[in-house]
Amino acid sequence: MIPFNKASITKIENEYVFDALSKKLCGDGEYTRKVYNSFLTKLQVKNMLLTTSCSHALDMTAILADIKKDDEIIVPSYTFVSTVNAFALRGAKPVFCEIEKETMNIDANKIEELITSKTKAIYPVHYAGVICDMDKIIDIARRHNLMVIEDAAQAVGSVYKGNYPAGTIGDMGCYSFHETKNYSMGEGGAIIVKDKEIFKQAEIIREKGTDRSQFIRGEVDKYTWKAIGSSFLPSDILAAMLYGQIERFDEIMQKRMNVWNAYNDAFEELEKKEKLIRPYVPEYSTHNAHMYYIILPTKEVRDDMIIKLREKGVQSVFHYMPLHTSPMGEKFGYKEGNLPITEEYAGRLLRLPMWADLSEDEVLTVINAVRECC
Ligand SMILES: Cc1ncc(COP(=O)(O)O)c(C=O)c1O
Structure with missing residues (x-):
């Protein structure tokens, strides 16, 4: 895995x-x-x-x-x-x-x-x-x-x-x-x-x-x-x-950036086919390759992909449960439906393996697994 x-x-x-x-x-x-x-x-x-x-x-x-x-x-x-x-x-x-x-x-x-x-x-x-x-x-x-x-x-x-x-x-x-x-x-x-x-x-x-x-x-x-x-x-x-x-700041940053860029290049085609959406980085900010996430067409597709990726030896995760829909959020007077964009996109987001020492082979395995699941 x-x-x-x-x-x-x-x-x-x-x-x-x-x-x-x-x-x-x-x-x-x-x-x-x-x-x-x-x-x-x-x-x-x-x-x-x-x-x-x-x-x-x-x-x-x-x-x-x-x-x-x-x-x-x-x-x-x-x-x-x-x-x-x-x-x-x-x-x-x-x-x-x-x-x-x-x-x-x-x-x-x-x-x-x-x-x-x-x-x-x-x-x-x-x-x-x-x-x-x-x-x-x-x-x-x-x-x-x-x-x-x-x-x-x-x-x-x-x-x-x-x-x-x-x-x-x-x-x-x-x-x-x-x-x-x-x-x-x-x-x-x-x-x-x-x-x-x-x-x-x-x-x-x-x-x-x-x-x-x-x-x-x-x-x-x-x-x-x-x-x-x-x-x-x-x-x-x-x-x-x-x-x-x-x-090791530069070394770690560069290695993470290589993984991020490899994912991002590989998924361009899938984005064009509307199978997923890649992360967007506005011109006013750089990013630090902390995370690579994709937005899938629906929550059902996302949940299904987590299972399929696991079967292919790739651990993928999602987070966060929007806080306004949590038991504590409810105590503050919120309920599901209050923030539709947050709820929808939190449900469609999937995070892929992202760490500095991922090998090229492992990155390729992740990319191929995502392609096969799309
Ligand atoms: C956005 C955000 N804020 C705060 C924290 C808490 O960080 P720590 O685990 O160092 O307390 C995290 C940890 O994942 C986070 O992602």
Whole structure:
């Protein structure tokens, strides 16, 4: 069976993790600093803090944005639960926005009509590593005094309008370094905060609500409880693994891109015959080959194809169940039929195996299996 996902680990990650075991094991050690430096020099990402997961980074954003009970947050329903849990945990309500069928990203043209006096923030999600229509979103946010918080879990390495890395465009952004992501530390993530004062707050929240980070830098002579917070910082052992992955940034990106391009070229013909639709990447965003998905003519065809591909030795998957149709979505007053585009396209989407070390033979097997099923 060709698995759907497999992490790419070499002796580089092994060496760094082994080395980290002989050093300071808790968070914010040598390897964490090296990761920040790599992100700064390689990707122009600054003001970043590693976290134990993207879910935790998102939780931090809701605390930092001072999201409170009964606030309303505009978010796509087509996303991972963590995007919404972050602010629902603080008593806020998701206001689900429809997506664009071309990118599966939040439809920026449908945001403004959802804004009320209770709206506090917009959480765009860069699905499949394709960045949302951020200029439009930020323009709306500025006019209505709202925070923009990017769920860039899948978008590490993607760039907006040639200059702006995913996660650095809004007021805050979050990355995931989960095993299934392009660059991994097993479980992990990061928060990026634009405003210097809010960044200082982020350091405190991440360190159990204390100014321990300042203490470690020698900026204060003792540390104390300054705000609410938790333990959101990962061990330096995990940072060592991530450092190895980021050292291999170009290699991993290129290998994934080769797989993505091979699928995309092979399926052009099937798209012309209207057997499937390929992913669309708008001119304002690059993509990072995080995912290769196809949109099939109906949900029945999609479900059937998963079974047929499995019989041919190819593992394919779908996600997400639109959150507004989940039991929790219902509790927030939503029901099936509320977001027809989200529901239809979530039902037709199929994800194919996508990982850096897929061999040419394996890619060909997947392509042939899809062709035979169409
Ligand atoms: C869009 C999105 N947001 C958040 C997350 C959560 O990431 P993590 O597993 O690092 O908490 C994921 C994970 O798949 C995701 O795809």
